[in-house]
Amino acid sequence: MKLFYDFHIHSCLSPCGDEDSTPNNIVNMALVKGLNVIALSDHNTGKNCPAAMAVGKKNGLVVLPAMELTTAEDVHVLCLFEKYEDLAAWEAYIQKTRLRVKNRPEIFGRQLIMNENDEIVGEEEDLLIVSSGIPIERVAGLVHGFGGIAVPAHVDKAANSVIAVLGAFDYGLGFRLVECAHETDVALPRIVDSDAHYLWDISEAEHWIEAETCSARGVFAALKKLCGEE
Ligand SMILES: [Zn+2]
Ligand SMILES: [Zn+2]
Numbered sequence: 001m002k003l004f005y006d007f008h009i010h011s012c013l014s015p016c017g018d019e020d021s022t023p024n025n026i027v028n029m030a031l032v033k034g035l036n037v038i039a040l041s042d043h044n045t046g047k048n049c050p051a052a053m054a055v056g057k058k059n060g061l062v063v064l065p066a067m068e069l070t071t072a073e074d075v076h077v078l079c080l081f082e083k084y085e086d087l088a089a090w091e092a093y094i095q096k097t098r099l100r101v102k103n104r105p106e107i108f109g110r111q112l113i114m115n116e117n118d119e120i121v122g123e124e125e126d127l128l129i130v131s132s133g134i135p136i137e138r139v140a141g142l143v144h145g146f147g148g149i150a151v152p153a154h155v156d157k158a159a160n161s162v163i164a165v166l167g168a169f170d171y172g173l174g175f176r177l178v179e180c181a182h183e184t185d186v187a188l189p190r191i192v193d194s195d196a197h198y199l200w201d202i203s204e205a206e207h208w209i210e211a212e213t214c215s216a217r218g219v220f221a222a223l224k225k226l227c228g229e230e
Helices: 023-031 049-059 084-095 136-146 162-164 216-226
Strands: 002-009 037-043 062-070 076-080 112-114 121-123 149-152 208-210
Touching: 002 023, 002 062, 002 076, 002 216, 023 037, 023 049, 037 049, 037 076, 037 162, 049 062, 049 084, 062 084, 062 162, 076 136, 084 136, 136 149, 149 216
Parallel strands: 002 037, 037 062
Antiparallel strands: 002 208, 062 076, 076 149, 112 121
16 A cells, blocks of 8 residues: 655754754644644654553554664764664663763754654753764664664765765665655765654655555564665
């Protein structure tokens, strides 16, 4: 079946994400847009994923747990998972190497952790848009080891993309899929996402993936197939 997706959406937990991008608002906007599956991918954290996944479950939207990792070189890599436990283990791992700088909400914005009723249950104190300390050459293998898929984010952008930072796409880094809004010279399958920081930027039902079932398992299997893993 064809499933319309947007695998790169920020919530109010990203300092640069709008405070209206709550778990319920994101899920509802994705449904209004006609999407079947989204991934919530905040900078270096997945702490709003449980709430978004619960809201998605109630409303018939598949929500994959994810994060947008910042590597040691300041390259952004989308890390997609099937299960929240795997993402949580990955987050605990990068916690040890992540740069510790206190967030200054008045400059960078608040970093709100919410429950499935959009109530604030916590606020991340360390700034999330900093280096995770993980070198780019280790990302694909490490994320795979935690059960996830690492996808270089927005490779066509001038900032924080693998091409912008390293100068060219290095196939030796082990990535099997890229995220790119436009046609690219990179000879790998690609996904197209919104990188929405505001609700209205969430993708329309334009890009789809062929999956066996409309479930996290089905979508993740479809992504693995895109990566050449059966
Ligand atoms: Zn990014
Ligand atoms: Zn992003």
